Amino acid sequence: MKKILIIIGFLLLVIGLGFLLYLTFFKPSAPGVIPPIIEEPEVRLPVSRDDWERMTIEERDRLGLPIVAWPEDEETLIPVVPIEEIAPPVELIPEIAQGGLTQTSTLSLERTFGASLSADGQSALYYNRETGYFYKIKPDGEPERLTDQIFNNVQKINWAPTKDKAILEYPDGYKIIYDFNTKKQVTLPFNWYDLSFSPTGQEIAFKLDSKYSENRWLSIASADGTGARAIEHMGDNADKVIVDWSSNKQVIAFTRTGEPRGAWQQSVLSVGRYGEKFAPIIVDGIGFEHIWDKLGEKIAYSVYSPDSDYNPSLYVINAAGDNAGYGKINTGLQTYSSKCTFNQLGDSLYCAVPQNLPYGSGLVPELARWVKDDFYKVDLRTGQTSFLAETAFGSYQAETAFLSQDESLLYFVDSRTGRLRSIRLK
Numbered sequence: 001m002k003k004i005l006i007i008i009g010f011l012l013l014v015i016g017l018g019f020l021l022y023l024t025f026f027k028p029s030a031p032g033v034i035p036p037i038i039e040e041p042e043v044r045l046p047v048s049r050d051d052w053e054r055m056t057i058e059e060r061d062r063l064g065l066p067i068v069a070w071p072e073d074e075e076t077l078i079p080v081v082p083i084e085e086i087a088p089p090v091e092l093i094p095e096i097a098q099g100g101l102t103q104t105s106t107l108s109l110e111r112t113f114g115a116s117l118s119a120d121g122q123s124a125l126y127y128n129r130e131t132g133y134f135y136k137i138k139p140d141g142e143p144e145r146l147t148d149q150i151f152n153n154v155q156k157i158n159w160a161p162t163k164d165k166a167i168l169e170y171p172d173g174y175k176i177i178y179d180f181n182t183k184k185q186v187t188l189p190f191n192w193y194d195l196s197f198s199p200t201g202q203e204i205a206f207k208l209d210s211k212y213s214e215n216r217w218l219s220i221a222s223a224d225g226t227g228a229r230a231i232e233h234m235g236d237n238a239d240k241v242i243v244d245w246s247s248n249k250q251v252i253a254f255t256r257t258g259e260p261r262g263a264w265q266q267s268v269l270s271v272g273r274y275g276e277k278f279a280p281i282i283v284d285g286i287g288f289e290h291i292w293d294k295l296g297e298k299i300a301y302s303v304y305s306p307d308s309d310y311n312p313s314l315y316v317i318n319a320a321g322d323n324a325g326y327g328k329i330n331t332g333l334q335t336y337s338s339k340c341t342f343n344q345l346g347d348s349l350y351c352a353v354p355q356n357l358p359y360g361s362g363l364v365p366e367l368a369r370w371v372k373d374d375f376y377k378v379d380l381r382t383g384q385t386s387f388l389a390e391t392a393f394g395s396y397q398a399e400t401a402f403l404s405q406d407e408s409l410l411y412f413v414d415s416r417t418g419r420l421r422s423i424r425l426k
Contacts, residue, residue, distance in 0.1 A: 096424045097375065097389035097410075104391045104421050107137055107411075111418030114157030119164065121405025124420055127157055134166075134180070139409055139422060146180050160201030161247070165223060167195050167204070177204075177223055186225050194243045196252070197223070199296070205243050205252040207234065218243070218253055218271060231275050242288075248296030249273060250320050254281075256288060264305040270324060279324040281317055287362050291337050293346035296320055298327075298380070300349055302337040304362025312336050312362040316349060316380055329383045333376060336365070341401045341410075349378040350388070350410055352398030373398050375410065375423065389423055396421065 055065070095103050112126035123138045125146070132150035135143040156169040169175045175188040175195070191209040198204065201223060208217045213235045221228040231252065234241055240256040251270045258267020258280045267280040268288060285303025292299055299319040302312040314337065316329040333353050340351040352373040361368040372395040375388040398412035408426040413419070
């Protein structure tokens with residue numbers, strides 16, 4: 001009897017489960033019954049217009065907000081669409097920088113290296129590592145070779161201010177000075193390093209290396225490698241010497257060997273062509289790097305400290321003669337001096353500035369590698385810093401920047417692609 005009851009219970013369980021399955025999956029809906037419509041709540045703008053105007057294009061796109069224009073009716077539904085579909089037409093974006101979105105021109109389709117302004121003040125020079133050729137390119141033209149000679153695997157390029165010569169360095173330590181006018185080259189000694197041309201391109205300053213500290217000297221020589229002459233003994237401080245010949249021929253190097261100023265200040269000294277010493281430049285941070293203005297009177301330099309979250313802060317200061325160390329301007333910009341360039345008169349500084357630097361980007365520059373740059377101008381007569389341009393249709397990081405002689409074009413090399421690009425200023 002017990003077995004019979006178990007069998008009957010099992011059959012009833014199977015029948016019940018089968019009926020439940022039928023009701024759930026197979027029973028047809030009653031005719032005329034329409035499932036209820038669940039209305040989606042209206043999507044409204046989650047921010048105010050003031051907040052929206054302070055956002056970048058990327059931030060607006062990420063939040064699903066209007067990219068270019070604030071809608072007249074804030075109650076309108078705001079569809080979330082890809083940025084490519086609603087980007088403004090090119091003709092609506094200014095070609096000349098006016099403090100907002102600006103068109104950016106691409107001059108080279110290939111990766112460039114060692115880009116610099118040509119002697120004509122308008123064209124650009126660069127080296128192509130893939131082909132081994134040096135090129136000159138006009139703002140609206142095709143690149144043309146500077147010479148038919150091929151230079152394979154050049155690692156470092158240092159142009160003479162006259163742009164008719166360049167110091168080319170190779171991975172094995174081999175160094176030459178090549179004259180693009182005469183098509184001749186001079187091989188330099190292996191123990192000459194950190195070289196810098198004089199303003200005329202007729203001389204070079206360099207560090208002389210030796211395994212003996214007493215033989216390590218800051219030196220100068222003719223551009224053909226002859227007439228080497230020691231200027232200042234470096235000894236064990238060679239790593240604190242920065243060779244960089246000023247445009248007024250007065251200073252050939254800076255040294256970070258001044259009197260101690262505490263953990264987060266440095267006294268930077270300048271060394272003259274004849275070994276002269278000038279007044280120290282006191283900088284508020286470490287990691288000093290700089291660029292000269294075109295007249296050899298000022299430098300723009302960047303340093304970092306805890307006060308800047310270890311990000312680079314940019315300053316401008318007089319650096320030559322009796323005025324050295326005076327007239328410091330804090331630009332208020334967090335960027336590297338290598339991203340900046342002076343105009344011809346030395347009264348304006350143009351810089352690419354990362355939008356949001358990660359903490360510690362001065363200490364570890366690689367942290368800023370993928371951060372988009374905007375462009376700013378500093379009026380050195382007033383100390384006023386103004387927003388110049390945000391690049392349209394691209395997120396660019398300027399590796400280096402240089403300005404045409406008439407200040408109509410701001411050139412920069414995009415570190416992601418290596419392409420040479422430009423922004424119109426006039």
